Amino acid sequence: MKVAMIAPIAWRTPPRHYGPWELVTSLLTEALVAKGVAVTLFATRDSQTAGKLDGVVPRGYEEDRSLDAKVWEYRHLSHTFSRAREFDLIHNQADFPAHAFAPLIDTPMVTTIHGFSSERILPMYKPFEDRVHYVAISEADRHPDLRYAATIHHGIRLDEFAFDPVGSEDLLFFGRMHPDKGAHHAIAVAQATGRRLHLYGIVQDAGYFEREVKPHCDGETIVYHGPVGGAERVRALGAAKALLHLIDFDEPFGLSVIEAMACGTPVIAIDRGSMAELIDDGTTGFLVGEPGAAVEAIAGVGAIDRTACRSAVEARFSVETMAENYLALYRRILAA
Structure with a gap:
């Protein structure tokens, strides 16, 4: 089977720190290659893969602001689709512009x-649902008016997330600095409970960060570390009492949620979007109706078995499971 995998081009694939779409694209690509699938990854030219790399975009446009995103996205897609007949299947991870070529x-x-x-x-x-097979990343994110081929949850490589059986007494926020992700709620909860809070993530909304986050960051009780990757990222995910995911939008998935659980850290999340699909309330964390309820939930986190958090990810959110589900979909499509 020959598959063309279209990566987004905001960041390198895999990303150096932030880039969730690029990360999932890389995880799936490498897992498919390991299973013997001939994958050509169409991505930025500085990307890395065990498969075959092809591309025309020199770097991610978020990493090199001299690049015009729209110009290079369409150059990227034109190059990919010019080779369409060489592949059995094209897997698009780069949003709706690719549908123009379908x-x-x-x-x-x-x-x-x-x-x-x-x-x-x-x-x-x-208009393209008879031509393109759509995959939702959670049941919660399905649009009622769209036909889907499958729902396939993201998976992660468990060997990259060391289990921390102890954690710490500190709280953790992992996500974009944007009102949707609720860093301001995490700060309020940390202050109400008297616990130290570590915040990690890119600043996506500078105004929000300056108004709602930065004034509280004293480097002692509320600490902003910026984006983080590699071993430091894994250490941060495991060295916490709980991850606070107090979102103000319907989260389509939430990679940081399963990454934290893989490291043994329970998650306290607002029950919106996919959260009920990822978190077993009372077993791997707590689902709450509003941010204030997280204060009480923190008191119960000590009863959560950190091993159960890890086990839940091993059972449901491994990269192997994700790859097998996509392979099954590919085979159904090609058989038809």
Whole structure:
């Protein structure tokens, strides 16, 4: 089976620190290659893969602001689709612009929808549902008016996330500095409980960060570390009492949630979007209705078995499970 994997080009694949779509694309690509699938990864030219790398974009446009995102996205897609007939299947991880090319080729096509962000994007999905096989990353993120081929949860490489059986007494926030992700809620909860809070993530909304986050960061009780990757990321995910995921939007998945649980850290999350699909309430964390309820939930975190958090990820969110589910979908499509 020959598969063309289209990566987003905001960041390198895999990303150096932030880049969740690029990360999932890389994880799936490498797992498929390990299973003997001939994957060509169409990504930025500085990307890394055990498969075959092809591309025309020199670097991610978020890493080199001299690059015009729209110009290079369409150059990227044009190059990929010019080679469509060489592959049995094209797997698009790069959002809806690729659908513009779908009627021009005969090669079967899959699109993983990394979050159905708005009704406004439906016109670039609905007209192509007879041509493109859509994959939702959670049941919660399915749009009621769109036909899907499957729901496939993300998976991670368990060997990259060391289990921490102890953690610490500190709280953790991991995500974009944006109102949706709720860093301000995490700060309020930490202050109410008298616990130290470590915040990690890129600043996506500078105004929000300056107003709601930075004034509270004293380097002692509320500590902002910026984006983080590699061994430091794993250490941070495991060295916590709990991850606070007090979101203000319907989270389509939440990679940091399963990464934290893989390291043994329970998660306290607002029960919106996919959270009930990832967290077993009372077993791997707590689902709460509003941020204030997280204060009480923290008092119960000590009763959570950190081993149970790790075991839940091993059973349901491994990269092997994700790859097998995608392979099964590919085979169904090609058989038809």
